[in-house]
Structure formats: structure tokens, C-alpha cells
Amino acid sequence: MPLTAIQDYFTGDHAICYGCGSDNAHGLQVRTYWDGQYGTFHFSPQDYHTAFPGVVYGGLIASLFDCHCIGTAVAAAYEKEGRPPGSDPLIMYVTANLNVNYLRPTPMGSELMLKSHIIEQKGKKTVVACTLSADDTPCANATVVGIRAT
Numbered sequence: 001m002p003l004t005a006i007q008d009y010f011t012g013d014h015a016i017c018y019g020c021g022s023d024n025a026h027g028l029q030v031r032t033y034w035d036g037q038y039g040t041f042h043f044s045p046q047d048y049h050t051a052f053p054g055v056v057y058g059g060l061i062a063s064l065f066d067c068h069c070i071g072t073a074v075a076a077a078y079e080k081e082g083r084p085p086g087s088d089p090l091i092m093y094v095t096a097n098l099n100v101n102y103l104r105p106t107p108m109g110s111e112l113m114l115k116s117h118i119i120e121q122k123g124k125k126t127v128v129a130c131t132l133s134a135d136d137t138p139c140a141n142a143t144v145v146g147i148r149a150t
């Protein structure tokens, strides 16, 4: 696994995203570690991330999927072009579609693990699939369609 997350190569206006921008002090700080096959991210929900007693809020889960999968699309695009992550010209994707399946309640108090992989890279479109697990049990999965913006 790389030591640097793809998001940490981005600065300025590209580091303000609520989900993953390093310059957004109120954000979720999603970090995607891409190893060429999988993107990995660990997240520990705080008490205020709850929906019901003991259950993580689903909208938070959607946000984690969103930024982790777009980060995966960006990292995979740099790799496909044979360029170092973050190098110019900058590669950026936006979310066109985010589809989440909530398989079972995601428990509070456990570290969540998101594992993503590329389903399709074609033209300006990349499709990413991702599973979110708690204590090695899948709790939700998602498919994200990212469209290359730059």
C-alpha cells in the first residue's frame, strides 16, 4: 500500500472538498490508498455520526463511498497514464452517479474499512465498486460513476 493517499497530492482549490479535502477543517478527511488493484480507506465514526442508537448514519456512509470512489478513479487514471499521482496536467473526476446498498446496520464503535476497485475505465467515464465492512462483515456496498472533469 502506498504511504501517501491520492488526496494528499492535491492542494489549493482542489483540497477544499467536504468529503476529502485536506484544507477543509470541518470535512470527513477521506483518504484513498491505491495499490494498483484496490483502494483502501479506514474510518472511525464519532458519536455525532449516528442515526439510531448504535447505528451509523447512512448519509455519512454515502459520503465516504463518494469521495473514496472518486479518489480511486483519480488514482487509477494517473496509473493508466503512467504518471505520478498529482502531476500536471491535473486529473480530476466528479460524481455523476452514486448508488448505495445498505445491507445491514453499520455498528457504531467499530473501525470501518472501505475497499474499492475499478469496474470500467472508458473514455472520460470510470465506474468504481466499493464495499464497506465493520469487523470483517460487509454492511454496505456502492457503485460510483465518475466523469473526468480535467
Ligand SMILES: CCCCCCCCCC(=O)SCCNC(=O)CCNC(=O)[C@H](O)C(C)(C)COP(=O)(O)OP(=O)(O)OC[C@H]1O[C@@H](n2cnc3c(N)ncnc32)[C@H](O)[C@@H]1OP(=O)(O)O
Binding pocket: 006, 007, 010, 014, 017, 020, 066, 067, 070, 071, 074, 093, 094, 095, 096, 097, 122, 123, 124, 125, 145, 147
Ligand atoms: C483526489 C480527488 C480530490 C478531489 C475529489 C473531489 C470529489 C468530489 C466528488 C463530488 O462531490 S463532485 C460534485 C457532485 N457532482 C456534480 O456536481 C456533477 C454534476 N454533473 C455534471 O457536471 C455532468 O452531468 C457530468 C459531468 C457528470 C456529465 O456530463 P457530461 O456532459 O460530461 O456527460 P455526457 O453526456 O458526455 O456522458 C459521458 C458519459 O457519462 C455517462 N453519464 C453522464 N451522466 C451520468 C449519470 N448521471 N449517471 C450515469 N452515467 C452518466 C454517460 O452515459 C456517458 O457514458 P458513455 O461514455 O458510456 O456513453
